[in-house]
Amino acid sequence: MPLPATIPLPGGLAMPAVGLGTFRVRGQEAVDAVSWALAAGYRHIDTASIYKNEEEIGTAIRASGIPREQLFITSKVSPYQQGTEAATAACEASLRLLGTHIDLMLVHWPGVAKVDAASPDNAAMRRQTWRVLEQLHRRGQLRVIGVSNYEIKHLEELLGYAEVKPAVNQVECHPRYQQRDLRAFCQAHGIAVVAYSSFGSSQLLSDPAVQAVVAAEGITPAQALLLWGLQRGCGVLPKSVRRERIEEAAPARLAGLGELSPEALAALDALEEQQQQKYCWDPSGIA
Ligand SMILES: NC(=O)c1ccc[n+]([C@@H]2O[C@H](COP(=O)([O-])OP(=O)(O)OC[C@H]3O[C@@H](n4cnc5c(N)ncnc54)[C@H](OP(=O)(O)O)[C@@H]3O)[C@@H](O)[C@H]2O)c1
Numbered sequence: 001m002p003l004p005a006t007i008p009l010p011g012g013l014a015m016p017a018v019g020l021g022t023f024r025v026r027g028q029e030a031v032d033a034v035s036w037a038l039a040a041g042y043r044h045i046d047t048a049s050i051y052k053n054e055e056e057i058g059t060a061i062r063a064s065g066i067p068r069e070q071l072f073i074t075s076k077v078s079p080y081q082q083g084t085e086a087a088t089a090a091c092e093a094s095l096r097l098l099g100t101h102i103d104l105m106l107v108h109w110p111g112v113a114k115v116d117a118a119s120p121d122n123a124a125m126r127r128q129t130w131r132v133l134e135q136l137h138r139r140g141q142l143r144v145i146g147v148s149n150y151e152i153k154h155l156e157e158l159l160g161y162a163e164v165k166p167a168v169n170q171v172e173c174h175p176r177y178q179q180r181d182l183r184a185f186c187q188a189h190g191i192a193v194v195a196y197s198s199f200g201s202s203q204l205l206s207d208p209a210v211q212a213v214v215a216a217e218g219i220t221p222a223q224a225l226l227l228w229g230l231q232r233g234c235g236v237l238p239k240s241v242r243r244e245r246i247e248e249a250a251p252a253r254l255a256g257l258g259e260l261s262p263e264a265l266a267a268l269d270a271l272e273e274q275q276q277q278k279y280c281w282d283p284s285g286i287a
Pocket of ligand 1: 020021022023024046047108148149170171195196197198199200201202205222237238239240241242245248280
């Protein structure tokens with residue numbers, strides 16, 4: 001079965017299922033990585049205000065000559081930019097730096113920087129941020145809006161007051177941290193899941209269990225982990241600053257591989273039971 005190349009979003013928008021991750025990529029390295037990715041067929045770039053590379057991404061996009069409507073740009077409002085005034089300024093800055101509209105704007109994190117994780121201020125401020133995103137969405141500057149690192153409790157709260165429902169939840173998700181309950185909740189509420197850190201920030205690539213699984217398939221560990229995410233219905237965000245690695249994870253290369261065999265899929269599915277492992281920050285403590 002061919003894997004879907006896009007994930008449907010509200011308003012008839014189609015999000016390319018494979019996007020280039022750009023965390024910790026700045027300056028000329030960011031321009032190069034995005035340029036190579038676009039040349040390799042990527043049409044979705046994932047950035048965030050806190051990555052401090054939106055300007056470079058805008059530059060690479062314009063230089064590519066690819067019509068803007070063929071591209072999909074995700075950015076995020078950082079934990080330092082929560083609340084009405086800061087989130088408004090953050091969105092304006094992202095739009096200015098990128099030099100184009102934003103296809104998907106996310107609330108990066110349910111918490112607020114420098115606010116205690118247990119404080120009710122987190123909920124009050126992320127609600128204000130959501131209202132800002134809703135307003136800019138209605139004005140057409142943010143085509144779709146969503147969240148990132150939201151647990152079920154954060155989503156339930158948001159769904160209770162959202163006038164525009166979140167279209168996406170971007171979360172850490174890979175065979176050692178599968179987010180089964182969260183993915184089921186999102187599916188039930190029509191929220192697309194985008195998986196980040198598919199490679200466990202590179203540590204999963206050398207995991208002996210992953211290596212054993214992929215040897216039989218004749219594919220690379222990166223490809224196996226990305227196919228696992230796609231087959232679980234998620235978008236994926238491979239990140240690399242190396243051209244050959246960007247090409248190894250390109251959408252057409254992955255599509256050409258088809259699905260993982262049932263045995264490989266089952267072996268990767270079994271990893272979390274053997275040992276659950278989270279590689280990124282944990283939002284469960286945010287009230
Ligand atoms: N919303 C959030 O809070 C959040 C959090 C984390 C990540 N993200 C997004 O998701 C993206 C991906 O996550 P991530 O950056 O944490 O990590 P990742 O994609 O799991 O792993 C990236 C690391 O793997 C290495 N790598 C990539 N391809 C490789 C290959 N074929 N062989 C060997 N090593 C390879 C990269 O090194 P080189 O660059 O040197 O190749 C990099 O160090 C981010 O860039 C960001 O866009 C979002």
